[in-house]
Amino acid sequence: MVVCHALTGDAHAAGHHGEPARRGWWDNIIGPGRPLDTDRFFVVCANLLGGCQGTTGPSSTDPATGRPYGLDFPLLSVSDLVATHRRLVHHLGIDRLHAVVGGSLGGMQALSWALEAPQEVETVVVVAASSRLSAQNIAFSAVAREAIMRDPNFADGTYLQTGRSPDTGLAVARMMAHITYLSEAAMTAKFGRRFQGSDTPRFGFGVDFQVESYLRHQGESFLSRFDALSYLYLSRALDYYDPFAEPDAAHQLDRMVAAGTRALVLSFDTDWRFDTRHSVRIARRLEHAGVPVTFREVASDFGHDSFLLPVPEYHAIVAAFLGAPALAPAGRPARGTR
Amino acid sequence: MVVCHALTGDAHAAGHHGEPARRGWWDNIIGPGRPLDTDRFFVVCANLLGGCQGTTGPSSTDPATGRPYGLDFPLLSVSDLVATHRRLVHHLGIDRLHAVVGGSLGGMQALSWALEAPQEVETVVVVAASSRLSAQNIAFSAVAREAIMRDPNFADGTYLQTGRSPDTGLAVARMMAHITYLSEAAMTAKFGRRFQGSDTPRFGFGVDFQVESYLRHQGESFLSRFDALSYLYLSRALDYYDPFAEPDAAHQLDRMVAAGTRALVLSFDTDWRFDTRHSVRIARRLEHAGVPVTFREVASDFGHDSFLLPVPEYHAIVAAFLGAPALAPAGRPARGTR
Numbered sequence: 001m002v003v004c005h006a007l008t009g010d011a012h013a014a015g016h017h018g019e020p021a022r023r024g025w026w027d028n029i030i031g032p033g034r035p036l037d038t039d040r041f042f043v044v045c046a047n048l049l050g051g052c053q054g055t056t057g058p059s060s061t062d063p064a065t066g067r068p069y070g071l072d073f074p075l076l077s078v079s080d081l082v083a084t085h086r087r088l089v090h091h092l093g094i095d096r097l098h099a100v101v102g103g104s105l106g107g108m109q110a111l112s113w114a115l116e117a118p119q120e121v122e123t124v125v126v127v128a129a130s131s132r133l134s135a136q137n138i139a140f141s142a143v144a145r146e147a148i149m150r151d152p153n154f155a156d157g158t159y160l161q162t163g164r165s166p167d168t169g170l171a172v173a174r175m176m177a178h179i180t181y182l183s184e185a186a187m188t189a190k191f192g193r194r195f196q197g198s199d200t201p202r203f204g205f206g207v208d209f210q211v212e213s214y215l216r217h218q219g220e221s222f223l224s225r226f227d228a229l230s231y232l233y234l235s236r237a238l239d240y241y242d243p244f245a246e247p248d249a250a251h252q253l254d255r256m257v258a259a260g261t262r263a264l265v266l267s268f269d270t271d272w273r274f275d276t277r278h279s280v281r282i283a284r285r286l287e288h289a290g291v292p293v294t295f296r297e298v299a300s301d302f303g304h305d306s307f308l309l310p311v312p313e314y315h316a317i318v319a320a321f322l323g324a325p326a327l328a329p330a331g332r333p334a335r336g337t338r
Numbered sequence: 339m340v341v342c343h344a345l346t347g348d349a350h351a352a353g354h355h356g357e358p359a360r361r362g363w364w365d366n367i368i369g370p371g372r373p374l375d376t377d378r379f380f381v382v383c384a385n386l387l388g389g390c391q392g393t394t395g396p397s398s399t400d401p402a403t404g405r406p407y408g409l410d411f412p413l414l415s416v417s418d419l420v421a422t423h424r425r426l427v428h429h430l431g432i433d434r435l436h437a438v439v440g441g442s443l444g445g446m447q448a449l450s451w452a453l454e455a456p457q458e459v460e461t462v463v464v465v466a467a468s469s470r471l472s473a474q475n476i477a478f479s480a481v482a483r484e485a486i487m488r489d490p491n492f493a494d495g496t497y498l499q500t501g502r503s504p505d506t507g508l509a510v511a512r513m514m515a516h517i518t519y520l521s522e523a524a525m526t527a528k529f530g531r532r533f534q535g536s537d538t539p540r541f542g543f544g545v546d547f548q549v550e551s552y553l554r555h556q557g558e559s560f561l562s563r564f565d566a567l568s569y570l571y572l573s574r575a576l577d578y579y580d581p582f583a584e585p586d587a588a589h590q591l592d593r594m595v596a597a598g599t600r601a602l603v604l605s606f607d608t609d610w611r612f613d614t615r616h617s618v619r620i621a622r623r624l625e626h627a628g629v630p631v632t633f634r635e636v637a638s639d640f641g642h643d644s645f646l647l648p649v650p651e652y653h654a655i656v657a658a659f660l661g662a663p664a665l666a667p668a669g670r671p672a673r674g675t676r
Contacts, residue, residue, distance in 0.1 A: 135522075204413065205409070215481060
């Protein structure tokens, strides 16, 4: 199986390692006996092209100049991200995967993998994703990028040479993103109007409400692990993503049917970053083309963040889908990576 | 009647004047034959305390130092805003108003006026407002303030002395706010995924989608008319606003009943900045106390912005409410400003 990570994720999807040891971002779903069952499947997760955790990205050194690429790095599409990971899988000698699985941007990669190379994908699991961002989705991305690119330290993307990084812009972008990751109800339950460290307000412009403390922490902790240029490149890949509008989409869907690729499309009822309508659109397009597709909306209080959390119904659906016997692809017997 | 303006509004509520002449922000609802009928009522609108359009605010000169107050300006509450305008009304020789009317922060002032001085208010119209911001509401405010206060040009609020204003932070704050002013459906209808000036994408980090152009315009045009310190002070007044939690709320409500003050509380079904639950909470508190209250949720595609727009049902409800004969206040005959 391949697991595709989301915008700010990385290859450390499962297990507890690193220095200092930390838990993988999807450890609750990957492991022995878990829905992505490592007793039965070999699970691969690699860093994204354009990211800042290992694979080449805009902060990598351009061999032509000896300096970081910065904004000279080419714009990326979700297809480019998938093409890189397909090369990795080929390099590993795998020609057909039991599953490609991802949430959010990870789900978009999974969908594109199934559309572009269905012969490599028995099943695809697309969680809390979109095939086409809405104007509001793009608006949030756009403001995040404005915050980064207007930060004087951004210096037209050359900040890696100056040693002054656009921390203000990146922190503001991350804080804003976190508002969209949680449902309003979850934010109310988690923070309400409670004050930080006191029952009474301090009345001022510093952190006073607990929700302010949470956002500031999210903004600050992000700075040590993420890069502003990667944020720009990967968020822009989401904005332009629209695979069913591609000229060869109908042909891709026909090939997906012929390959016998099955899809699970799953959304969360309180997710307002990519609400259920986004998943319904994906499921309908696949279904109309004749792709065997299971669509489920799962009740969860936690909004978009739900895809990272051990929501029992969600995990049960994924486990059942991945454990079910694969359909034989048209023309040849099923062959997995099990 | 007094009209209370919202966060970034001003005293120019109606008419077409100024240099260059511009239309008042609520001209569609105020005027001869309009719901706030100037053939029948004298309508007063004044700039907010803490704002930057005329009344004293943090950018005003502190007589003690000869420099702008900056962050030495005292924190403001909605009550402070109302207290200032009550003084104005007393100065004008008016001791009882037919109505105090406002949307968003304006509605909060109207509500507080009715609670704090019900003997001065025959009717109160509270549109698209809240008596208690949610964690998500506060989160958006908090990120906007972070953007402003982290802008290096903010310089701890002394930027009026340096001549370098925190334009990046203020523009980002405004762009983010505009996302919350429009409903997702309105944004989709208005912009969808259309590109700016072309049918095809340009593929880059500049403005490409129409929604990006809209947001950038909103951010830029705001800089010439608003001040970052006023944005901080007024947005913080909203965060802390919680009138029904004040110790004397029950007493205030009793006095409102005794004064015969009637209330109209109105929300819009697609408003997600202050959704209908906020208005329902206000209406219920008033109703439980025995205040005559009319609550209406109006269908409108335009989200929070609806309160500024000539939505026919909304205007009809306001017109009917303001035109209806006032109840006699307990103990004395009705006396209006008509």
